[in-house]
Amino acid sequence: MTIPEIIGKLKSLDCIYCIECGLTHMPYVVCNPTTYDDEITLYAEEPAAIAAAEIIDRKGYKTTARKISQKDIVDTLSSYLATGVNLLRIYLPEETITVSLDELIKRKLPENLTPEQIPVENPTLMISMLYCMQEARKAEKTQEEMKKLNELDEEMSRNIALGKFYLSFTNVTTPEGTTEQLLCIPNKEGMVIPIFTDQYEIQKYLMNISKANPAYDTVTGKVIEFKNLASMQIGAALKGFVINPAGIALGFPQAHVTRLIQAFCPTDAS
Numbered sequence: 001m002t003i004p005e006i007i008g009k010l011k012s013l014d015c016i017y018c019i020e021c022g023l024t025h026m027p028y029v030v031c032n033p034t035t036y037d038d039e040i041t042l043y044a045e046e047p048a049a050i051a052a053a054e055i056i057d058r059k060g061y062k063t064t065a066r067k068i069s070q071k072d073i074v075d076t077l078s079s080y081l082a083t084g085v086n087l088l089r090i091y092l093p094e095e096t097i098t099v100s101l102d103e104l105i106k107r108k109l110p111e112n113l114t115p116e117q118i119p120v121e122n123p124t125l126m127i128s129m130l131y132c133m134q135e136a137r138k139a140e141k142t143q144e145e146m147k148k149l150n151e152l153d154e155e156m157s158r159n160i161a162l163g164k165f166y167l168s169f170t171n172v173t174t175p176e177g178t179t180e181q182l183l184c185i186p187n188k189e190g191m192v193i194p195i196f197t198d199q200y201e202i203q204k205y206l207m208n209i210s211k212a213n214p215a216y217d218t219v220t221g222k223v224i225e226f227k228n229l230a231s232m233q234i235g236a237a238l239k240g241f242v243i244n245p246a247g248i249a250l251g252f253p254q255a256h257v258t259r260l261i262q263a264f265c266p267t268d269a270s
Contacts, residue, residue, distance in 0.1 A: 018040065019063050028041075081123070083126045161226055166196040234254060
């Protein structure tokens with residue numbers, strides 16, 4: 001099936017269903033054992049999606065079938081580009097098709113952007129986080145799964161240490177004037193600083209909090225290298241950082257930043 005035909009098929013659907021992992025609040029990903037493609041699965045029919053999710057759920061991944069309305073299909077698939085997923089397996093009523101994500105979804109940045117203006121994305125980090133946290137957050141693991149998890153954790157940790165992220169700021173207006181304030185959020189450990197792997201993750205988080213606080217509609221992201229988080233003066237009231245709070249929500253204390261830099265960026269450690 002050609003790309004235009006696949007696009008036509010998707011446009012003809014009222015909605016589509018994605019298998020979502022409740023351990024990461026992201027699509028459930030699987031590595032194809034033959035081609036090593038990083039896949040997610042989509043279903044045109046809800047009963048088939050629910051049945052597939054139930055089978056995977058029995059393995060401990062807390063999977064469900066998430067409905068994606070027609071108006072959101074393009075934006076949702078576009079956001080998958082930032083996750084490192086490279087293949088879609090789409091189950092239609094009459095056939096199953098596979099398609100490369102970057103062939104189906106074409107993004108074009110405006111011309112003449114400076115390096116500072118190019119949006120930050122971390123697809124290698126994202127896919128390693130998805131694989132690692134799908135396994136790490138399972139309630140039960142075999143000895144072989146634990147061995148594999150150690151390998152996944154090392155790969156993820158290296159990618160985090162070498163990554164660039166967005167810090168988010170919002171303008172706060174008081175009688176004295178308007179000031180820029182670093183976004184801090186509560187979690188079970190206390191107040192933490194969210195950092196985001198890409199603009200899609202910022203938007204996903206803001207969709208939730210801006211409903212309760214319209215001031216967050218003005219949030220802006222500023223890029224920071226992970227290694228520079230170690231030198232931030234965050235104060236004792238803040239308990240650390242959390243990556244992508246509306247998605248994978250991976251939290252860690254500031255001391256962990258230094259440990260990762262020492263392990264994976266020794267020339268930057270001091």
